Amino acid sequence: MLILTISLLSLAFLLRFLPHRLAGGGLGVDRWYWKTYIETYRHKRQFPPVLPQYLLDEHQWYPPLFPLLMAHLPKSVFDRYSHWVAISIDLLRMVLLLAVTFWLSGSDLYAVGVAGLIYATTPLLISYNIQLNPRGLGALFLDGLIILLLWRYFLDGPVWIWGPIILLAGSILLTHKMTTQLFWFLCLGGGLLTMDWQFLFLIPASILMALLLSKGFYWKVLLAHWDIVTFWNRNWRWLQAHPIKESPIYGKTGYETPTKFHKKSLPGILRHLSYLWGYHPGIWILCVLILGVAILGKGDIITSSSGVFWWMVFTLFFVLVTVFVPSLKCLGSGYFYLYNAAVPTALFWGLSIGSKEAVLPFWLGLFIAVAAGLFNILLFYRKLLASKIQKADPHFEKVLDYLKTAPKGVVMCLPPQWYDVVAYKTGQPVLYGGHGYGFKLLEPVFPRLLLSIQEIVQQYQVCYLITLEDYLPKNFLADLTSESVSNFGHYMVFCMAKKEG
Secondary structure, three states: OOOHHHHHHHHHHHHHHHHHOOOOOOOOOHHHHHHHHEEEEHOOOOOOOOOOOEEEOOOOOOOOHHHHHOOOOOOHHHHHHHHHHHHHHHHHHHEEEEEEHHOOOOOOOOHHHHHHHHHOOOHHHHHHHHOOOOOOHHHHHHHHHHHHHHHHHHHHHHHHHHHHHHHHHHHOOOOOHHHHHHHHHHHHHHHHHHHHHHHHHHHHHHHHHHHOOOOOOOOOOHHHHHHHHHHHHHHHHHHHOOOOEEEEEEOOOOOOOOOOOOOOOHHHHHHHHHOOOOHHHHHHHHHHHHHHHHOOOOOOOHOOOOOHHHHHHHHEEEEEEEHHHHHHHHOOHHHHHHHHHHHHHHHHHHHHHHHOOOHHHHHHHHHHHHHHHHHHHHHHHHHHHHHHOOOOOHHHHHHHHHHOOOOEEEEEEEOHHHHHHHHHHOOOOEEEEEOOOOOHHOOOOOOOOOOOOHHHHHHHEEEEEEEEEEOHHHHHHHOOOOOEEEEOOOEEEEOOOOOOO
């Protein structure tokens, strides 16, 4: 068991380590915001921290558990190894998965190996965990909670298990908002499936525990949670849209950004399906196999692992409704709930092959799932190498160096993915927010411009605009009045006004 565990963890680590070797310079978007939050809190010891560099944030009312835990790491460790945090949490989830598979399968090493292999090669776990973020910690808490529930409900575990279950429930609410939404949905699903009020009880119990643990601060987190949900309820149609070309001021009627999350009609459906497959091929292959054995009357595979099966099914259902149902698209990018589906999917894979039912089809499916996962991981590596947004290349580092020494002034970024790294590395204020509370402040400029660039410059006193060559359309450039333009490879910095330095 020890050799198998080390081998599986080594494979998983290698796949997660390679992106940092292929495209260094600080990967991911969220990383820089969390470094700003954590370092500001550590320096000033004010909670919640005040981040004045984000002009369009009203309050930092984000779930606080993750950054506060990170702030207690030694400064030298956090500064040097913060990019390993998400990977470490992910590997900890994998250790939990392997241990639970070993337990539920009756010490079946084949089951453990299969579960570990599926988890190690899930593409979303590699693409998302390139950055410092709290999603993994929230997922770990949710995994632990559901495993304890399965122990209590299906294996007649002791009554005292409810203590850590409720503690974990409150911790989820204080860690990650999307995980909170999934957790509450699973409580509703479990209650409807079993007609047991204890599942429904977990929703108010989790809120009460979060309020107690945070000394009342969770109420502000809940207000901020409602703030972001209502914001995306108004704006989900423009998630990942080009902020200018789909602007009511500068856009053309009927134009759709090729990379937009929710494209219209058949192209939009096909795009969603391609991403759902690409992020986690193993879950879809498993669904086909389950359907096949059900048709053949081999239902023992499901009934022998029914708790894990329903955990996976309800999570997958939430993925699909948040991707395809318009009224639920405000609950976040539905693909990312596949992150939470990784553990129950891998666990069910392991238990299925560990059983004696339909072994051959499942082994064939395993080969296809692992091969598809590795192929999609390679596609991610390739995309990462070519990206001008997900990483800071040498030319962009020159942009940052230029702004570090430039006179103090508000920076606007088009595309907006650069705001957090600019705020962190240059110390300049940025025309951005959307981290805690105050989404109405953000709405005039994100996810699309609702004001002309002249109004934006005047209202927010914008001094610098960072963009890419060929990113700005002609009608926008015609409105843009700048005193100078500096070129750094394929990046451009427009200086909107001279400043006394």
